[in-house]
Amino acid sequence: MAYYFYLALGVLCFIGEMFTFDFSLACFGTGLFGAALVSWLGLGLGWQVAVFIIASLGLFFRIRPLALKHLYHKSKHIKTNVDALIGRKVLVTMEPDEETMIGRVQVDGDSWRAHFPAKVKANEHVIVEKLEGNTLFVTLIKMEEVK
Numbered sequence: 001m002a003y004y005f006y007l008a009l010g011v012l013c014f015i016g017e018m019f020t021f022d023f024s025l026a027c028f029g030t031g032l033f034g035a036a037l038v039s040w041l042g043l044g045l046g047w048q049v050a051v052f053i054i055a056s057l058g059l060f061f062r063i064r065p066l067a068l069k070h071l072y073h074k075s076k077h078i079k080t081n082v083d084a085l086i087g088r089k090v091l092v093t094m095e096p097d098e099e100t101m102i103g104r105v106q107v108d109g110d111s112w113r114a115h116f117p118a119k120v121k122a123n124e125h126v127i128v129e130k131l132e133g134n135t136l137f138v139t140l141i142k143m144e145e146v147k
Contacts, residue, residue, distance in 0.1 A: 006036035023064045031056030088128045
């Protein structure tokens with residue numbers, strides 16, 4: 001009857017895995033299913049614990065890294081947040097002030113405060129160099145880049 005306990009815990013581990021998606025609870029859930037099988041076969045508590053530990057740790061240290069590598073390999077190449085802004089060509093919507101060289105640019109429909117290296121006209125394009133706070137630091141487009 002102890003195998004019911006192992007099965008219930010294993011199912012709970014797999015339910016928890018649906019919320020984490022890091023394959024750790026699935027390793028322990030599978031180890032619990034192995035312990036349930038050993039218990040159902042009538043072997044003692046020592047065998048049940050041994051199968052649980054060997055299966056869980058074997059999966060955790062051997063299979064889990066491979067699964068994570070194949071499941072999440074593309075997400076490392078996707079630029080998000082600030083990284084997605086750097087290098088973008090953006091539109092000048094408000095010419096910079098002559099004293100502060102602060103103006104405004106438009107990025108994907110959003111208006112950003114921008115610091116310009118030189119005077120530019122509205123409706124010209126510039127490239128985002130870096131971001132500090134809520135201010136984009138932009139650089140002028142070279143003539144070779146316009147083509």
